[in-house]
Amino acid sequence: MSTLNEKVILVTGASRGIGAAIAHKLAKAGAKVAVNYAGGKEAAEQTVDEIKQNGGEAIAVQADVSKADEVKRLFDAVITHYGRVDVLVNNAGIMVTKLLKDTTDEDFTRQFDINVRGTFNTMREAATRLADRGSVINFSTSVNRIMLPGYSTYVATKAAVEQLTRVFSKEVGGRGINVNSVSPGPTNTELFTKGKPQEAIDRLASLSAFNRIGEPEDIAKVVLFLASDEAKWITAQNIGINGGMA
């Protein structure tokens, strides 16, 4: 019943926000968690310390997922330390919200490098190095379904992630690996709320049937389900976690 029985789980971008909530949740359910970070060393180490204080098991591993050689090193490090990787959670991602006309080449490239190439890099390693009967959980977004102005390039990256998810699931199904994506709606993280006026947050909250935005814990709970054996027959699917917003 959603216990993870010492599965080794790699969570990318797990030093803060939703990624850190996922790392905590999975560790609490019995997983050994590799907390990946790109630049937030202190935050990642704090996440690992907190997990250990709560009786869990975790390590922090630096790697920029947009760079293939660093992702290879990331898998090397986790496999050296824990012996295997059972579940890959591709949480690392960035979001730039600007009207298309104002979006720079660099905004475009950075989002595609981290969100799409990053997911591609980790899945390419996972294709041969993830354990049989493992799981991959990718991150899309519910904004894919509601077409908000200012999100054009961000949702384009996430649409690509959803397609990578669907096709990759067919390629690794034979090894019993299931591959799914989740689509959080607006979620209460510093990254999301920083610089946004309260009325903008309230307006997004009103789109949910529950009249609130999501909490990182709401997302982590669904990732826990998808990482568990209970979800093994679910593959190539996308689950919206948005309180009925879309």
Place this chain on the structure above:
Amino acid sequence: MNTLKNKVALITGSARGLGKAIAERYAALGADIVINYSKDKVSADEVLSNIIAMGVKVIAVQADVSKVADLERLFAEAKKAFGKIDIIVANAGIEMVEVPVTDFTEEQFDRVFSINTKGAYFTLQQAARNVEDNGRIIYVASSTTSYPVPGMAVYGGSKTTPRYLVDILSKEIGHRGVTVNTIIPFAVDHSGIFAKADSYPALRKQLLDSCPMGRLAEVVDVANVAEFFASDLSSFVNGQHLLVNGGATN
């Protein structure tokens, strides 16, 4: 980790197959159970004894979901026995496959739609009227609603319409903290039309060939997801339709 202690769950069509597997799973997680059956009292009584042996409270209520008066009585008896209903699974349905569009009759259409569509609509209406705050409403559809298969026009059509009601109800009732979601199972082995290993060989082969995991679903695969939608893990998952099909494309 998931627990349904102190919850009451009502599952329509739970004498056999998926409904039985879901009822027994919820009971194993500690919920008190309302079993529903239309005709097969013998099977319902077997589920009843299985669940009594698990140490939770359980009743079995005969009701034909295609009759609104029966549904009203089903929910009233559940409320009378347990005082509340936290989880409702609209599962009851009948199958009809390998009947091309040129061949189905008015009688077949009326029978399938009265149980699968009218039955689901009024089950979900009763659910909306009776479910506790922060409760769970789950509709069990069929993967043919996502991947149309020849010969399933009537069956697939009858299972598609209630998905639309799930979309609407999830928005109407969300303010009470209730979630409304759809489970969309693939063909289930050892159950329903595939209860026998040699039934519908051509359809079985077509479905198997389209599944990367190389098998049909088992009732336990669907019960796993029914557990998720009933549990706290899905607290912010609302108005979603989840395929449980091993990645199949048929």
